[in-house]
Amino acid sequence: MNRTKLLRQLLPGFIPLFVFIAADEIWGTKIGLFVAVGVGILEMLWIAIREKRFEKFVLFDTLLLVVLGAVSVWLDNDIFFKLKPGLIELILIAVLGVSAFSSFNIIGLMGQRYMKDVQLNDAQMAQMQTSMKYLFYIFTAHTVLVFYSTFYMSKEAWAFISGGLFYIIFGVYFLFEMYRQRRIKKQLSQEEWVPLVDEQGKVTGQAPRSQVHNGSKLLHPVVHLHVLNNNGSILLQKRPVNKSIQPGKWDTAVGGHISAGETLEQALKKEAFEEIGLKDFTAQLRKVYKWESEVEAELVYMFISHDFKKVAMNRNSNSLKKMESSNNYSEEVDQLNFWTKNQVQKNIGKGIFTPNFEYEFNLLKENGSL
Template sequence: MNTQQLKLFKQLLPGLVPLFVFILIDEIWGTQAGLIAALFIGVAELLWIWVKEKRFERFVLFDTLLLLLLGGVSLLLHNEIFFKLKPGLVQLILCAILGFSAFSNLNIVGLMSRRYLKNMDVSDAQMQHMQGSIKLMFWIFLGHTVLVFYATFYLSDAAWAFVSGGLFYILFGVVFLVTFWKQKRRQYGQVQAVSEEEQLPVVDESGKVIGKAPRSACHNGSKLLHPVVHLHVFNKTGAIYLQKRPMNKLVQPGKWDTAVGGHIAFGEDLQTSLKREAWEEIGLQKFSAKLIKSYVWESDLERELVYVFSSNDFQGIQLHSDEVQEGRFWTRRQIEANLGKGLFTPNFENEYREFFLLS
């Protein structure tokens, strides 16, 4: 059972406790003793929730009063059928709430959860996941409700007591085990995927390698500092070659960027990484490059230690992969006329202003 299902179960469980107490006491000392015990437990729950959480739990009150009403009718008329219908009637109401929340645009249970969890932000994705959990809860309650009504009219008292009480826990136990098994399988699959994912070095600001992490972990907002190389390529007139990022890129899609930019792989040195990235992105092989500077660049998604290189060897450029949508040379005038207009990546604009604007 996932976290949302457990929260929902915990919200509903207090209202069902008086019923379970009645079933237990009724088997030992009879209906009248069971009703007194259920009343005591219901009142104790109401007081405890009020003192601890400063809220009035209407569901506990409703369940306790309904239990007393139907139990009292059963004692007066000497007919247990009214009392036996009680858990089924309560669960019909729960089924209505769960069904409405699961299959309509108004998620009543979700709104209740947001009210109870005032200090927690519940995202739309979490609400959608919760709705899936509510659907599962709906089918469990509906199946159990049908069994309760069947047991009321066609089974013995002992069988009704088991269906109304113990079977409820068994059903949730089975759901918990199945859900737990599915989550473990999913987690195992994620671990396998991470183990096969590209590993990047994690460094300090001096460039010393202090660990490694999967590529996805470096780009998920964790701000693990990892090294990258940037290469600016100039032609004979001083124009700068820029590449246009494909629209399917996670970061800055469709914008013009540094000629070469890529991650240093774990165990790879600067020169090897620079040559590999230059070939992969713009087909450049035989070139010499000068290290200008290294600096830390931070965005919403990641934190990079950037090694900035420049080169005047432009003759071998040939685009040959889908890593780059297109590429061309830009004059200084063209670049400076478009700075700050969203045409270039913020990273490139930062480097241009820092290293080339006044040169």
């Protein structure tokens, strides 16, 4: 659900109020009240017939219109009626505030109820909360103006602030959102996109790479490849110090994302060649598991290979004998080196290896690969 749909759900509830403002100017308060209530009833019937649902917000707005209108007529003082737009907006501010600034997203729950065919992922929910924060501030500012105009401005000024200004503000907001969304769309179109999956590996959608690394914990698939030699030693790569995640630590020989539209096999071959120059190799899948860190959540497909003689040395490495001539070198790998099982065990927990590798090292021992 996008921002436009969110606002379209909220705006119908204000129609009886805006009808009253117009009718009041033409026929007076009493007739305007009857006209507005009639419009509210017709609106609820229209929604019930067309959309097969009961619109509670329109009902609430119409009933509040009746109560405050009756009090205003009875006391012959329109101050009570003029407070109505501000009172409604106070309720909306409370709903928006809870939805935008807490984990209990009331608006999101409403959207899921009325738009059951639309599923929102974590990134979209985060965008929705950002939108609701904007709306919260807009409603708050407008409500302050409504209350001020009620007590200190003319009836004409109050009518404009409660009605026309409301639409002008949202018109400007919509234009702002359209511009902002186009900019975001343009930026995201230039990024690599990755599939989103459930814990069984079923693809549920896709997202740009930046969004899966921003703490949203969108589950996405990755491939890891462990290369073992005849002595049971394991090939590790040292991550460059300029990496944002686990810089300077020793890690799995090959690790990378599966791109959108890419198969598991294609991703494994691509990453193995890009990072360690390995091609025309065989590999066996040993484990599929979910790995979660502070910035991301991954569904890891862990492979092993014994084709160690086909590895091409990284240009920056001085710790691994060159096994095959190659002009392809990875800029993502600082060094490559074989570590014995005992060497790894002695250094686990000392901050030398990435936590993910230490976890996989134990998996390799458990399934007899080491």
